[in-house]
Amino acid sequence: MSFPPDLDDSQQLPSGKKEIDFHTEHPLFQDLCPDDSYTPEGVYWADLPWKERQTWVNEQSNAETKRELKVVWDMFKKDPLSPLNAYCSRYVITGFGMFTEGYTIFSIGNLMSLYTAVWPECWGTHEVCDKNWIAAVSYIQIIGIICGQIGVGIEGDWIGRRVGLVQDALVMVLGLVMLTASWGTTLNGWVICYAWSQFVYTLGVGGEYPMTSTSALEHAAPSGTAQRDDKLHRGRNVVLAFLMQGWGQLVNQGVLIILLLIFHGGSTPPYSKKTGQWVFRVSFAFMIPFTLWLAYWRYYKKQYSEHALRKSKKDAHVNQSGYDMASLKLVVSHFGGRLVGTCLGWLFADFLFYGAKLFQSTFIKVITPNSTGVMTGWLWNLLNVGVSMFGYYLAAFLVDHKFYGRKRMQTIGFLLLGILYLLPAIWFHQLQSMEHIKGFQTIYFLASFFTQFGPNCTTFLLAAEVFPVSVRATAHGLSAASGKVGALLPAIIYNYIDNRTKFWAVCWFGFAGWITTQMFIPDVTGLDLREQDRYWAFVREGRAKDYHGIAVHPRHLSMWERVVLKRHRAYDPELDRQSRVKELRVMWEARNQIKEEGGRIDIEDHEDDELSSTAHSFFERELRTLEKPRDCSLSHTPSRNPSRLSRRLSLTGLSHTPQQHDTRDVHDAPNEKQ
Template sequence: MAHLLSHHRHHDPEIAQVPVPHGPATGSEHDEYPDAGTYTAADEANIFAYLTHPDDSYTADDHTYWADLPLAARARFVHAVDAAESKKELRAVGAMARKDPLAPVGWYFRHAVLPGAGLLLEGYVLFSIGNLEPLFKLAWPECWGGQEGGVCSRNWIASVTYLEVIGIMVGQQLVGIIGDWIGRRWGLIQDASIMLLGLLMLTASWGVNLQGWVICYAWSLFVYGFGVGGEYPMTATSSMENAVGAGRLSSRDDRLHRGRKVTMAFLMQGWGQFINQVLLILMLLIFNHGQGDPPYGLAAVQWTFRLSFAFPAVGTLWLVYYRVYKMPYASRQLQLAKSKNKVTGYDRHSLRMTLHHFGGRLFASAAGWFCNDVFFYGNKLFQGQFIGVISSNPKSVMVTWLWSLCNILVSLAGYYTASFLIDNRLYGRKMMQQVGFLVCFITFVIPAFRFKYYTSPEGIHSFQAMYFLSSFFNQFGPNAVTFLVAAEIFPTPVRASAHGFSACIGKSGALLASVLYNYIDNQTKFYVVPWFGLAGMLITFIWLPDTTGLDLKEQERRWDYIRNGRAEEYHGVAVHPAHLSWWERMRGVGKQYDAKLDLKAKIEDLRRDWEDAQEARREEKRRGEEGLAYHDDEFSDEVHGYFQRTSGSPKLKAMEKNRSREEGV
């Protein structure tokens, strides 16, 4: 636009008189500004600077993107931005606390606990299932002991785990598609409703004999697992899109804190595990007359396990209410994307384009999640072996639960560390996942080749250290990152489907581990597991892009170009080499990055957005209702004035069209 104005200013009197606004854009679209001058390239740069070169991503002097800076300058710039942001947040927290000491707690509840409530409840329940199994084995050894000739089929006992995992996998993929087809809000309500049904079935599970109860229990887990599976893509996509905000324009909060907002919801899963473990310990002590060691009375076991499911059922009932009545705009971003592309139902065209352009990303998110789930399940190997050596009473369920509680606390530390560092542009998502996989590989491969030593009293403390390190770096690494990037690196129309597919493939890693571990001994398990960490690290390095610090709206802007068959015309930071995977760079995607060309195109894209907003606003007024359209108050008064005047010139429009044809912009 600056080139166009400067080139034609002295040759066309109409363009030469285009005024520069100096005040609010009030009144009609063609108000006059008596004191206005004429537009220059510097005027245009100043008008759009807050949109095209925000100070958290570009240097103030020469508008250089942070990823284009030399390493030392980049570190100084990132540290300066982060320090200023931290001070601003601390001042905001202090101001809240001065007005109301509990205000920061309320803020955390609204922005972390509520978005992650579904994951908190599912973390509670799924962890409860694993905790209850050793209790069942001691209470009903003739059924859960796994002996040949027992009263319960060994296949049905194994199916308790299999059906749970399969239910989760089906829910992840199916509800992911539903979330992109019908909407995020519908998916969230459906998930909570199915989880409530599953919890009621688990609480009331019964049978005329133990075998019948096991079958009822297994199918109840399948139903609950289906709801849990859908919770993954729905929570990730809704948290992601709520973090971005409702407008078309990018935001500082999105660039600097998007990852933190999503992982703050995700880490509620860890709190669910913690709450479950504490309640199980308390209930067993209460109902078993203060005794934590066996024998355990059958009545105590019945009360403990049934109440462990009844408590989250109450919380899930509230979750259904909250999602029905308090989340009316959960599908807003998806509906806007569909409206923009005139799509009803499922956007199959976007799915085809995603597979073509982002196939490597889909492989990275799915395969990385698969490798992580093998490790996540494999961490239990450490726990069992460690307790067997260090404890004087390893058969006590209470001893197992107490050590498990310690491991949960270590995991929570990993969750929070991930949340604090996942948006740091000098470390970020990709590095965090690679380091996490590497540490998990090391902590498993060392005891694999000296298994007898590390599981003996002499080496048990080193074994314990590796046990806790694997827990910490699994959360401060692939477990948090896979959940985030599986939603972040894909466009809005298929975001839930891609996340659901990645999570489904990931959960097949847990299924593989649960089946495989039934047929190999403990040392062989340690031989097998480490290589998934090495594979995960390599997959991350080759195929996963690094979206740390990248504006999600800029990714959506690139997607508009791709969807409209103009992928090569996009030159913005979404194809900056720093934000692409090694695989994408080898395919030449990053070669089209050009900051100068992108600046011109971005202003024209903003113009189209502004014109669309004006048209939508007029349509809303005509209908006398508030629709989904964004109002134009996102733009500053100066941008309003600029677009009002330059859009009002037929000659200017014709010249812009000719220039676009000549230059291919």
């Protein structure tokens, strides 16, 4: 890629001009080829030969790691607690909704064994309780989550992220109060009340999925670093918020163990009804003040970054309070393969995750065949969640590395989970013998590790970032709801098959997830979300074939998009550079038009555009070279004398004369058929 040198007013452009090195001289170079994605020669990193690409990626990764470590060390020297405070304010608070839902949802599952031990006539033999209502406790929970995921996902794109997040927290507070106070004149009446209390709570839980992912994805970084942070750390930002779900599980299991020791005075059965009542009610009440604080913080303290959503609606001529139905239909038609990939991928991932939870007792019985009471299972689960936390954090560490990234992480995770569950299916009886018990333990912990260091984290991230901002929460909600269907399937299927057949059933979902990811999921590691929205603007106008940028680079497309749809053929770095220079000029003219008309530029609406101070100075300088002051007008009146910029652009194939140029934003151009 080559660019013309920036010439001062005294220089001309003779046909025999001297060639000079552009890369350190042209003022638009950093705007068109930022060093976080391009080499000093202006080559996109994914266009490099494999060995050079490997060198460039490793050098960039190492340099960024050193820079961040230096920043953390400088913070630590000034205030030893400041790095922890920064981590909590950025990731813990953003993902605190996932913490509260992880605590409560898995508390409901963990308490099942206690209910069975305390009220066996209800939860065990079903003598006094309806078997269907006992089963409904699990089904209603999943149905509530699905309704919340779809409903709040649509609401988040329709009304805004803030409303969805505050509403989720308030609904979860109400659900926790209902769970704590659930009662009935009979045990069966209590089960019914308990089930519907779960439904209310899980409506808020479902909404947390699309709202947490989009808020973490669209986090407003400090001025001047937003796009760099998006390209280099976007995946980490989302995964570190999502892994708060794991911390919720860990804290809940610890709280339940402590409460049982307090109210029972030990861990061995039998457990009294009074103990059961105190343990489950206090465990739910424990999270009420934290969730109430979350609602307060989201309403009064949290800063929201919704300018990209507003800008997308404005460009699509959608009222701010309206829903962009046209974009949703277009996503289904244009990005249908991606929607299939995220929905099926999450379905397979949740079948693996929740399926493993359902036959977790099988593992524990094999590992500790002579155990009694609930404490043994709870302690093993506590250890298992601790192992999974390593998977969460390793996923956050590698999810943005361009040679590993989210797609490869999900692919490898699915494949290994399929293999890990295939092994006990083949050697089920052998692994249950005491001589091979450590092999069973290894499978148990490795499955937990690769679930988190794999599809459980990546499906949460990919379902948001591969779709345009205007329908991002909706697409995430639909994908997450498909996942809950995957969670519902093993709850039904496992009632009709034996333990060995469960392993035979679940392993194929790992292999199916591996194939689905390879076929339909694009690798967008390192791709700027702003560039994806730029591509979407062309798609929305019916001009997808006129887009030649890196969003259609073969590296960032799925196999379906490359092999079947052939979208990579539109990629052309030179044509894209020409288009981007024109777009920068349009942005600059639009700003000046507002200033000349006495208007005020809304900084928030422009903080994500590409007009840097360098680009502004460049176009400002070019404007001053016009021969007549009246030519500074940004009206559409044709100019008799082309500007020097126009002459230079015409010499480089970027013809941009005033006669040809329309100062409307490129996204507002009339629709054209592909």
